[in-house]
Amino acid sequence: MPVTIPVAALASKAAEPPSRRFIVGQDPQGNWVAMEVHGLGGGLFRTRHDALHYATDLTGHRPDAVVMSADQIELLL
Structure with missing residues (x-):
């Protein structure tokens, strides 16, 4: 007789995506950059505050997730 596995049990065992981490700094033109370390996202910003705000929001405000x-x-686009 086949074994039935509830869908919720399968979903709970799915692999978690890697934790997002960002590097924040300036490019050669002086723009502020927030760049995800795996190349999954990033952006150019007018201020350091804006770049940090973007990176900390996307990482769930984890203290180890954003480095300067x-x-x-x-x-690189």
Whole structure:
């Protein structure tokens, strides 16, 4: 006799997506950049505050999820 597995049980065992992490810094033109470390997203911003706000919102305000870069970074499209 076949075994029936509830759909909810299958969904709970699905792999969790990798945690999003961002690097925030300035590009060579002086724009502020927030870039997801796996290339899943990012953007150019007028202010450091805006870049940090974007990155912290998308990472659920996790304290270890956003790092500031001391070096220039570039968002590749």
